[in-house]
Amino acid sequence: MSAAELATSPAARPLRHVSTRFLRSELRLIFGRRRNQAGLGILAVVPLILAITVKVSTPRPGHGPDFLASITSNGLFVALASLSIELALFLPLAVGAIAGDSIAGEANIGTLRYLLAVPVHRTRLLAVKFAAITIFSLVATLWVSLVGVAAGLALFGGGDMTMLSGGQIGMGPAVLRVVMATVYLGLGFASLGAIGLFISTLTEQPIGATIAVVILNVMSFILDSIPQLSWLHEWLPTHWWMSFGDFFRDPVAWDGLTRGLLTAAGYALVFWLAAWARFSDKDVTG
Amino acid sequence: MTEAGEFAVATAGLTKRFKAQVAVNAIDLLVPRGSVYGFLGPNGSGKTTTIRMLLGLIRPTSGHHRLLGRAMPHNAGQVLPLVGSLVEGPAFHPYLTARANLQRLDSVDRHADPRTTKVRVDGALDRVGLLAAADKKYRAYSLGMRQRLAIAGTLLAPRELLVLDEPTNGLDPQGTREVRHLIGSLAxxxxxxxxxxHLLSEVEQVCTHIGVMHVGRLLTQGPIAEVRAVSEPRARVETDRPADAATVLRALGLTDVVVESGVVVGTLGALVPDKVVAALVHQGVPVTGFAVAQPSLEDLFVSLTGEGFNVSG
Known part of the structure; x- marks a missing residue:
């Protein structure tokens, strides 16, 4: 140790109460990782394929997801059609991979014990991990929209948008609504990420946690499609995701969207607390 | 009760039970401030479990402990920034470089000054001899380099206490010497x-104090000279008539006389060594070599446990 270092006694290292370094480090880990960059690349393939295939052929009416038929009228619909395709599996899988990795990944390679020994308080660790999951979820969803908007505008052009309810809005407000719908979905996926964070505290196998998130997601969609379980539908984590189309009514149909946001917040809160209850006094032996 | 600041580590009845097995059994570990404490014991004797409890990674089944005079785990937020630790081998993100891994560790430390991160990271890497390999991915590191990087991680901030679990694991003899030297300079x-x-000879040269673990129990601890004083010196006679030599030694009152091929060893007790040689020569036993040796820690361990320094079940 040099003389300069010796002069700094341990006590002379003040605590920084507010610091974004940990969160920034998390985001660098997530977005700097090859695997995740490849995942974002795959998410971008859907809007590109969609835009190109619609451009070279005319979709038959009555087939395919919502918004598909409207693409030729306004390129913005490429983003919306892509979101409605990817919300069933691709985006939940992407968020599930990050969430599943959050604690189990660190436990798996052993870095968890070194984080806790720094020390990082366990509550802070869970808070930062969930913040990073939420940011990733928003970024991934916005990325799909961005690629969709770019491809759509390039191939089909923009202009006034015809709403699902029939009226028309200008290009500026239309883009704003696309952004709002994207953020709405991103928050929905983040609530699934909270479930993933909880599962991630139960295991040291990140892949296992990711698979569990995807299974829960698919299960939720299946239950949502069984009419006999209609009493359950509004409580399912994925039920309100398709309501993002309500942003394209005039005026915006807030009922379903509000329920969707409340459901997402409820799942996020309950499962973050479950993760905390599980992790705050867990023996870290990995 | 002892004065709060006298011991860097003080545990009282610290116990950890995993289902049926008692991994650590009511140990009272006392590490005086300023000491280099060798925490010795075979693989599986409970050393790592103890260290995990000290750092608050696992919860003791019973007992309590203080680090740097403050109760843990309640004061972990104040104490652990002063403690550098290496627990059960190195662990880093494989796809990050060594430098990025240390920066990651530094970024989660709320006591670290981001303006000095670069200087401190490079300083730590330099001190363990990894500066030239700082931009290599951790994945490409050898076991010895990984071990050094983990030690570098403990040097990112000035520390009052370093807890190093098996720091020489995977190191070649040269690396082992360097780590010993590093421990000395930190002290x-x-x-x-x-x-x-788990390698007694590796650390006994740098330690001022030792504690010996065996099957979850702390058998003995204290300043190294005191612990060694428990064991008595042994005389070693080289001769081509070992049977006769053994008879002479027993007649003189030496205990635990062991006959090997061409060598007889016995515990001297209060006897003066020259008398042994004189008696042997007087009885006409040819002595080709004679030595008095303090038992090694390994011998001491055998005498404490009645068994070798092998893996505990």
């Missing part, structure tokens, strides 16, 4: 060092 800086090892 010279005023830090207390708790170093665990």
């Amino acid at each position: 010279d800086d005023g830090a207390t060092v708790l170093v665990s090892s």
